[in-house]
Amino acid sequence: MAEPIVHDFHAEVEKALANRQLRANFRFAMGNMIEKRKALFSDPVELEALRAAGQAIRQRALSRLPELLDQLEANCTRNGIQVHWAETSEEANQEVLAILKSHGATRTVKGKSMVSEEMHLNAFLARHGIEAMETDFGEFIIQLTCETPSHIIVPAIHKNRDQIARVFQQKIPGTPYTEKVEELNAVARKTLRTKFFQGEVGLSGVNMAVAETGTLCLVENEGNGRMCTTVPPVHIAVMGIEKVVEKLADVPPILRLLTGSATGQLITTYFNMITSPRREGEKDGPREVHLIILDNGRSRILADPELRQTLLCIRCGTCLNHCPVYVRIGGHAYGHVYPGPIGKILAPQMEGLDKAGVLATASSLCGACGEVCPVRIPIPDLIRRLRNEIVAADDSGAVAGAGGKRDLAETLVWKGWELANLSPALNRLGTRLASAMGQRLPRVGPIKQWTRARRPPVVARRSLHERVRREGGKDE
Amino acid sequence: MNSQTARERILKRLAASGTEHTAVPDADLPQPPSLNAEERVTRLAAMMEAMRTEVHVVDAADWADTFRQLAREKGWRRVLYGPRGPVASPIEAAWSADDGLLPDLVAYSDSVEAFKADLFETIDAGVTSVRGAVADTGALVLWPDAHEPRLMSLAPPVHVAVLDADRIFNSLGEMMAAEKWADGMPTNALMISGPSKTADIEFTLVFGVHGPKELVVLIRQ
Numbered sequence: 001m002a003e004p005i006v007h008d009f010h011a012e013v014e015k016a017l018a019n020r021q022l023r024a025n026f027r028f029a030m031g032n033m034i035e036k037r038k039a040l041f042s043d044p045v046e047l048e049a050l051r052a053a054g055q056a057i058r059q060r061a062l063s064r065l066p067e068l069l070d071q072l073e074a075n076c077t078r079n080g081i082q083v084h085w086a087e088t089s090e091e092a093n094q095e096v097l098a099i100l101k102s103h104g105a106t107r108t109v110k111g112k113s114m115v116s117e118e119m120h121l122n123a124f125l126a127r128h129g130i131e132a133m134e135t136d137f138g139e140f141i142i143q144l145t146c147e148t149p150s151h152i153i154v155p156a157i158h159k160n161r162d163q164i165a166r167v168f169q170q171k172i173p174g175t176p177y178t179e180k181v182e183e184l185n186a187v188a189r190k191t192l193r194t195k196f197f198q199g200e201v202g203l204s205g206v207n208m209a210v211a212e213t214g215t216l217c218l219v220e221n222e223g224n225g226r227m228c229t230t231v232p233p234v235h236i237a238v239m240g241i242e243k244v245v246e247k248l249a250d251v252p253p254i255l256r257l258l259t260g261s262a263t264g265q266l267i268t269t270y271f272n273m274i275t276s277p278r279r280e281g282e283k284d285g286p287r288e289v290h291l292i293i294l295d296n297g298r299s300r301i302l303a304d305p306e307l308r309q310t311l312l313c314i315r316c317g318t319c320l321n322h323c324p325v326y327v328r329i330g331g332h333a334y335g336h337v338y339p340g341p342i343g344k345i346l347a348p349q350m351e352g353l354d355k356a357g358v359l360a361t362a363s364s365l366c367g368a369c370g371e372v373c374p375v376r377i378p379i380p381d382l383i384r385r386l387r388n389e390i391v392a393a394d395d396s397g398a399v400a401g402a403g404g405k406r407d408l409a410e411t412l413v414w415k416g417w418e419l420a421n422l423s424p425a426l427n428r429l430g431t432r433l434a435s436a437m438g439q440r441l442p443r444v445g446p447i448k449q450w451t452r453a454r455r456p457p458v459v460a461r462r463s464l465h466e467r468v469r470r471e472g473g474k475d476e
Numbered sequence: 477m478n479s480q481t482a483r484e485r486i487l488k489r490l491a492a493s494g495t496e497h498t499a500v501p502d503a504d505l506p507q508p509p510s511l512n513a514e515e516r517v518t519r520l521a522a523m524m525e526a527m528r529t530e531v532h533v534v535d536a537a538d539w540a541d542t543f544r545q546l547a548r549e550k551g552w553r554r555v556l557y558g559p560r561g562p563v564a565s566p567i568e569a570a571w572s573a574d575d576g577l578l579p580d581l582v583a584y585s586d587s588v589e590a591f592k593a594d595l596f597e598t599i600d601a602g603v604t605s606v607r608g609a610v611a612d613t614g615a616l617v618l619w620p621d622a623h624e625p626r627l628m629s630l631a632p633p634v635h636v637a638v639l640d641a642d643r644i645f646n647s648l649g650e651m652m653a654a655e656k657w658a659d660g661m662p663t664n665a666l667m668i669s670g671p672s673k674t675a676d677i678e679f680t681l682v683f684g685v686h687g688p689k690e691l692v693v694l695i696r697q
Contacts, residue, residue: 249653
């Protein structure tokens with residue numbers, strides 16, 4: 001069960017904006033990531049060709065989603081991977097728990113997975129007395145401080161090294177204060193080696209699942225993902241239904257786009273392709289591999305031809321790095337699992353516009369996210385679409401909780417605007433009224449708010465129509 | 477809760493979603509430059525060295541001597557190998573003339589359940605063959621198997637990989653197609669481009685996170 005969300009977005013934004021340390025950390029980090037990506041994709045022609053290919057691969061996968069999932073399941077099953085389906089996070093959590101219980105497991109080691117964040121899996125397992133040890137370095141840090149990821153690729157990026165040094169000193173017994181990254185790493189390595197050694201079940205996400213061969217692909221640098229999927233006797237992978245691709249040949253371009261966009265790397269240290277549990281005669285690897293395929297609102301998103309594009313996402317996080325809003329407020333202010341531009345379109349669709357629709361308002365529509373998206377999701381268009389849905393006439397549309405922000409005054413204003421532009425007589429009357437009243441706009445309500453930091457609009461005494469009539473002009 | 481019910485409901489919703497009408501544009505994949513054999517070695521070595529990998533181009537005839545030399549210089553005490561793997565015989569031969577200064581050769585011959593403590597705590601380096609490599613991104617390709625298990629390239633602090641120069645492909649896509657991977661994938665296929673690393677603290681690159689701290693590649697030609 002998801003925790004009830006009591007989140008005042010505007011208050012969180014104000015708080016984040018006032019936090020100088022946080023803003024400095026994000027400015028430094030995002031600038032760095034933008035530069036790395038730019039250096040890697042230095043050839044614009046090649047990049048555009050790659051993006052076109054990536055978009056086509058993902059669109060082809062979505063266009064055949066039901067049959068590809070069917071094929072993935074059949075091939076995984078043939079390979080010995082046990083496939084489970086879950087409509088909701090709650091169901092997925094129960095599936096995980098059932099597998100853990102069947103092995104009497106209480107210690108799990110976990111590779112980074114955004115779907116598991118979506119499920120609030122760690123909190124769920126903790127309530128059942130099961131340890132879910134995060135092993136990605138960034139995730140390890142924020143687990144110590146009981147925080148959620150502030151970025152989908154670099155989860156602890158809101159912290160700088162002295163903040164991390166203090167966390168290690170306070171939370172890991174026997175650790176002296178050190179700002180040396182090598183020493184901090186050594187502490188994490190030592191602590192987690194024991195956990196890998198003792199882990200009874202390994203949990204992971206999936207970056208891509210290949211229907212053609214029934215293969216689960218994982219991308220990582222640290223080796224923790226390989227540890228979690230190799231050392232414990234049982235491996236459980238969780239994935240959203242959209243993560244499937246049709247064939248092996250689709251893997252290299254998506255991999256290239258993912259690592260390049262996420263961290264500016266040509267390739268990560270490890271690319272891990274898992275096709276079966278330990279086979280007869282093999283000496284290591286899990287004896288059981290489970291794949292949990294989770295819907296959690298995705299099939300509803302798929303049903304709308306425009307919003308469907310949200311599901312092209314490969315979770316590289318580059319839209320976060322390039323977003324002027326994200327850079328200034330960081331990931332936590334959003335108050336949802338997925339922050340930044342992708343979160344602005346994903347969270348409202350998953351959780352309902354009434355609960356998360358406010359995220360769609362946090363955009364200047366500058367277009368940067370759409371320009372850098374490796375699979376060309378038109379994020380700004382989808383943000384605008386969701387803004388329309390928020391003020392839709394009713395809740396019968398594609399997105400749950402639509403129409404919640406519709407208010408009478410605004411509806412009347414736009415109705416008036418429509419009439420004024422359809423009827424010449426009304427238009428003339430309106431123009432005359434504006435000319436007469438424009439200088440004396442009452443500073444109340446939204447006008448007062450608008451003019452607090454902006455100059456009030458200046459309305460000419462005479463309309464253009466009128467001036468042309470008086471001063472002459474040729475109709476050419 | 478019932479996985480089967482969930483499956484049916486999800487697939488039913490997907491079938492009714494109209495997603496089959498999603499427009500799928502034609503887009504040709506950008507092709508990586510085609511390099512000749514010598515260029516592939518150079519490119520691979522350069523890419524991997526940039527990721528702090530130690531690369532040696534060695535003579536196919538006496539590579540095991542180079543390896544023995546390396547083992548002595550690095551001061552390893554216990555070296556893990558796969559006794560029935562493709563690089564076992566030359567290594568055993570090179571070790572047969574042990575002058576007492578060579579590290580112990582440890583065979584990965586039991587299952588991990590019996591061998592885990594030894595593997596995690598006492599091994600200094602693991603040596604494996606590799607299936608091939610790709611030049612464009614600079615990475616080794618491993619298909620661990622019963623003779624050279626998965627943890628050999630992960631648990632020890634050093635991984636030594638033995639690669640034949642004629643097994644370097646231009647790209648992953650080319651290798652997958654040439655070798656018909658789609659016809660049958662192994663339990664675990666891996667690409668490795670360097671020692672394990674992280675940049676999670678202020679983008680400071682640190683090597684040796686949870687996997688090997690050092691990666692040594694011997695390219696035999």
